[in-house]
Amino acid sequence: MNKWWQEAVVYQIYPRSFKDSNGDGFGDLPGIIEKLPILKDLGVDVIWLSPVYTSPDKDNGYDIEDYYNIDPKYGTMKDMDKLLKVAKKLELRIVMDLVINHTSDRHDWFKKSVERIDPYTDYYIWKDKEELNNWTGFFADKVWEYEPIRKQYYLHLFAKEQPDLNYYNPAVIKEVKDIMRFWLDKGVSGFRCDVINIIYKTSLSDGKKQLALTGIEHYLSQEGTVKILQEIRRDVLSQYDCFTVGETVFVTPKAALQLTDQALDMVFSFEHLEADQMYVKWISKPFNLKKFANIISKWQTEVPWNAIYLENHDQPRSVTRYGEDEKYQQETAKMLGMLLFTLRGTPFLYQGEEIGIRDARFNSMLDIKDVESHNVYALMRSMRIPANLAWKMILKKSRDHGRTVIPWDASGGFSETTPWLNYAQNPQELNYEDNLKRPDSVWKFYQELIQLRKNTPALIFGEYYEILVTKQIYAYKRILEGEEYLIILNFSNKFVNLKDTIYLNKYKIILANYKLEIRNFLWPFGGMILKKEVKK
Numbered sequence: 001m002n003k004w005w006q007e008a009v010v011y012q013i014y015p016r017s018f019k020d021s022n023g024d025g026f027g028d029l030p031g032i033i034e035k036l037p038i039l040k041d042l043g044v045d046v047i048w049l050s051p052v053y054t055s056p057d058k059d060n061g062y063d064i065e066d067y068y069n070i071d072p073k074y075g076t077m078k079d080m081d082k083l084l085k086v087a088k089k090l091e092l093r094i095v096m097d098l099v100i101n102h103t104s105d106r107h108d109w110f111k112k113s114v115e116r117i118d119p120y121t122d123y124y125i126w127k128d129k130e131e132l133n134n135w136t137g138f139f140a141d142k143v144w145e146y147e148p149i150r151k152q153y154y155l156h157l158f159a160k161e162q163p164d165l166n167y168y169n170p171a172v173i174k175e176v177k178d179i180m181r182f183w184l185d186k187g188v189s190g191f192r193c194d195v196i197n198i199i200y201k202t203s204l205s206d207g208k209k210q211l212a213l214t215g216i217e218h219y220l221s222q223e224g225t226v227k228i229l230q231e232i233r234r235d236v237l238s239q240y241d242c243f244t245v246g247e248t249v250f251v252t253p254k255a256a257l258q259l260t261d262q263a264l265d266m267v268f269s270f271e272h273l274e275a276d277q278m279y280v281k282w283i284s285k286p287f288n289l290k291k292f293a294n295i296i297s298k299w300q301t302e303v304p305w306n307a308i309y310l311e312n313h314d315q316p317r318s319v320t321r322y323g324e325d326e327k328y329q330q331e332t333a334k335m336l337g338m339l340l341f342t343l344r345g346t347p348f349l350y351q352g353e354e355i356g357i358r359d360a361r362f363n364s365m366l367d368i369k370d371v372e373s374h375n376v377y378a379l380m381r382s383m384r385i386p387a388n389l390a391w392k393m394i395l396k397k398s399r400d401h402g403r404t405v406i407p408w409d410a411s412g413g414f415s416e417t418t419p420w421l422n423y424a425q426n427p428q429e430l431n432y433e434d435n436l437k438r439p440d441s442v443w444k445f446y447q448e449l450i451q452l453r454k455n456t457p458a459l460i461f462g463e464y465y466e467i468l469v470t471k472q473i474y475a476y477k478r479i480l481e482g483e484e485y486l487i488i489l490n491f492s493n494k495f496v497n498l499k500d501t502i503y504l505n506k507y508k509i510i511l512a513n514y515k516l517e518i519r520n521f522l523w524p525f526g527g528m529i530l531k532k533e534v535k536k
């Protein structure tokens with residue numbers, strides 16, 4: 001039976017950068033409430049909020065100090081209740097970010113664990129010096145930190161202010177269930193579960209030495225994780241009308257199937273993001289469309305239902321990454337929208353993607369706020385990588401590209417004061433207000449795409465077939481009960497003649513990103529959605 005979240009379009013809000021209502025330079029919940037009607041008009045159904053819980057902000061809220069409270073920067077619990085109420089009126093659902101691999105080191109549990117106060121003594125992973133392993137972490141950092149009061153080391157796969165919870169301790173799992181029930185009872189419709197496939201660390205022995213993430217084989221997508229997720233589903237989630245999407249790093253289709261077997265509802269795979277990088281994201285390669293399309297095809301055919309996305313708060317902007325963000329900014333954004341909304345799975349749109357925000361033009365490390373970028377830069381410098389090369393690598397992939405603030409109008413409109421992080425480009429050149437007005441805007445095109453998807457079961461549930469992949473073109477079909485759609489996308493700045501590759505005579509163009517549609521022919525970064533005409 002089809003589920004509501006399969007037909008839904010999810011919109012991710014990174015609250016810090018969305019809309020500031022009180023002039024402190026940070027986005028907040030009242031700012032989100034103000035903009036909900038626009039999101040409704042766009043056609044989205046679900047809003048995933050990146051963390052708004054109390055946090056010392058070492059990792060922009062992904063280090064949680066109190067799962068039951070709202071950070072004052074974002075507002076109050078009253079604002080949260082209001083958001084839920086207004087959203088409900090508009091028939092929008094809210095999904096929370098659940099960050100449970102680690103907490104902040106300022107969380108009460110951690111403070112008590114440091115003091116060995118029960119039941120918190122074993123809430124985290126503590127070891128003596130002789131027991132430490134050789135693992136390395138996600139933020140280019142060592143993973144063991146000495147705690148002078150407890151006189152032991154704790155494990156942290158991310159920043160040192162983000163100690164990992166101990167999932168061998170049933171009390172920790174109970175805490176997680178309580179947190180989930182609290183939010184579900186408040187009326188949220190599910191969770192995006194942060195790095196959920198690494199919560200269970202099977203062994204604490206040494207890992208195989210590698211360029212990054214030594215030790216990962218001991219905690220990636222383990223059976224123990226699947227068991228915990230199944231238990232959580234059985235005891236909590238199954239009692240609510242909700243869904244979960246797991247953020248699952250380095251996940252394979254096989255692991256995705258296990259993690260969605262009576263556990264999560266879908267996962268975010270990362271594999272398609274490897275089409276412009278080598279092993280670690282910092283070592284860039286030119287974007288390889290064949291690799292990208294083949295990875296997408298693999299996931300489309302091997303995993304029956306998954307989360308579809310091109311952007312989030314950890315990634316550079318897709319117009320820059322996959323297209324040409326100066327000459328063809330709008331065209332690329334529209335073409336990528338056609339991909340996002342015509343694949344099989346639940347589409348996740350990231351704030352700003354619907355107006356085609358591009359990467360920022362940061363000048364130096366002084367412009368960068370992200371902890372990951374700073375740690376990686378420091379590591380590269382310590383390895384004697386020259387400053388200009390290290391900077392080039394950061395500039396290409398820094399997570400801050402995804403975190404620039406939303407330009408609501410030509411004057412900026414995000415905040416009355418200087419925003420915590422700047423706009424990606426001059427708001428006079430690109431802003432929301434203009435997008436809402438202009439008939440040929442990216443926003444209008446995304447609105448149209450979402451409508452098309454909603455009215456076309458074949459685009460939601462249809463089978464996926466790869467048709468053609470070249471250095472420039474990616475084409476596939478979606479077919480449901482004899483209804484057939486063909487999607488052709490040009491990922492290059494060249495005109496492409498399709499005459500000899502795809503036979504289009506029986507197809508009618510439903511939507512294209514250039515006004516002047518010419519059969520058998522694609523404009524630079526052009527795309528078309530076609531429907532096969534059936535003779536009656």
Ligand code: ISL
Nearest residue numbers: 059062099138158194195249281314399
């Ligand atoms: O950004 C990354 C690679 O592009 C990753 O290293 C990222 O840290 C990883 O995908 C996990 O991300 C999630 O957990 C982190 C948090 O910093 C990210 O913002 C979050 O999306 C730790 O909670």
